[in-house]
Amino acid sequence: MEDQVDLVGKVFVDHYYHLFDNDRASLCSLYQPTSMLTFEGHKVLGVDNISAKLNQLPFDQCRHSITTIDSQPSSSSAGGIVVFVSGNLQLPGEEHLLRFSQMFHLIPTAQGSFFVQNDIFRLNYG
Amino acid sequence: MEDQVDLVGKVFVDHYYHLFDNDRASLCSLYQPTSMLTFEGHKVLGVDNISAKLNQLPFDQCRHSITTIDSQPSSSSAGGIVVFVSGNLQLPGEEHLLRFSQMFHLIPTAQGSFFVQNDIFRLNYG
Numbered sequence: 001m002e003d004q005v006d007l008v009g010k011v012f013v014d015h016y017y018h019l020f021d022n023d024r025a026s027l028c029s030l031y032q033p034t035s036m037l038t039f040e041g042h043k044v045l046g047v048d049n050i051s052a053k054l055n056q057l058p059f060d061q062c063r064h065s066i067t068t069i070d071s072q073p074s075s076s077s078a079g080g081i082v083v084f085v086s087g088n089l090q091l092p093g094e095e096h097l098l099r100f101s102q103m104f105h106l107i108p109t110a111q112g113s114f115f116v117q118n119d120i121f122r123l124n125y126g
Numbered sequence: 127m128e129d130q131v132d133l134v135g136k137v138f139v140d141h142y143y144h145l146f147d148n149d150r151a152s153l154c155s156l157y158q159p160t161s162m163l164t165f166e167g168h169k170v171l172g173v174d175n176i177s178a179k180l181n182q183l184p185f186d187q188c189r190h191s192i193t194t195i196d197s198q199p200s201s202s203s204a205g206g207i208v209v210f211v212s213g214n215l216q217l218p219g220e221e222h223l224l225r226f227s228q229m230f231h232l233i234p235t236a237q238g239s240f241f242v243q244n245d246i247f248r249l250n251y252g
Contacts, residue, residue: 038196038210070164070246074200074231082208084164084229084246099250101227103210105200120196120210124225124250 009071009083012106012114017064017087020054027054030116037119050119063090065097079108080117089123099124135197135209138232138240143190143213146180153180156242163245176245189216191223205234206243215249225250 019026028051031037037044037053044053066087074080083104088097105118145152154177157163163170163179170179192213200206209230214223231244 034201036198038198041194041196043198068167068248070167070248072162072164072169072244072246074244075160082229082231082244082246084227084248086227086248086250101210101212101248101250103208103229103246105208105231118198118200118208120198120208120229122194122196122210122212122227124212124227 005071005073005081006069008081008106008114009069012081012083012104013066013069013085016104017066021061021063024055025051027051031119032115032117035116035119037121039121040123059091061092064088064100065090074105081106081114086124131197131199131207132195134207134232134240135195138207138209138230139192139195139211142230143192147187147189150181151177153177157245158241158243161242161245163247165247166249185217187218190214190226191216200231207232207240212250 016030028047031047031050033046035047035050037050039053044050064087066085068086070084072082074082083106085102087100089100090097100123102121104116106114107117109115154173157173157176159172161173161176163176165179170176190213192211194212196210198208200208209232211228213226215226216223226247226249228247230242232240233243235241
């Protein structure tokens with residue numbers, strides 16, 4: 001079961017950042033009306049607002065590279081998973097990579113997939 | 127309600143790191159038998175194992191300073207809260223601060239408090 005949770009976390013993370021870097025508008029498929037995003041301290045509620053926020057970030061192209069993925073079952077909700085990610089973000093024209101951390105709380109859907117209920121993103125300034 | 131969640135997150139974080147830095151053995155009061163900790167990729171299950179892990183870390187004294195706290199209601203579980211923390215860790219004899227990120231999933235107790243169901247800690251090497 002624990003391997004299953006790790007696998008779901010890894011598959012989700014690969015999918016999420018692939019969409020982010022290649023087809024950001026499609027990220028909306030991973031959120032629902034109840035979803036919450038806190039991006040660098042700014043709170044956004046619901047799939048429509050989250051999608052608008054992600055698509056209006058002040059960079060068009062970016063490339064995430066993932067350093068660590070830690071997943072745990074969120075036993076309080078049947079089948080939920082918390083996923084904690086660290087990695088680097090490369091922006092166009094920027095020589096230096098930006099380190100970031102992000103957490104997701106994934107909830108199973110009736111269709112056998114998962115959606116993002118909680119999403120918190122922070123750059124790691126150092 | 128959102129302010130309440132932020133307040134709970136802040137109070138919890140202050141309490142957690144105060145205990146960690148001053149009375150680490152008492153951190154066990156914040157976990158339960160179902161709790162999960164992933165510390166630098168090492169998975170530990172249950173209050174007893176988590177307490178042992180935290181008390182056997184290879185440093186006796188430390189000092190956490192918190193940079194950011196982001197909290198959201200975890201609507202999948204009534205009253206649950208996810209808390210995302212970034213900050214610095216000062217170890218004895220170490221000149222440089224270690225940057226870290228940590229997430230907690232807090233679940234309400236019957237006594238009107240919260241316990242840590244999920245805890246994931248990562249140093250941010252960079």
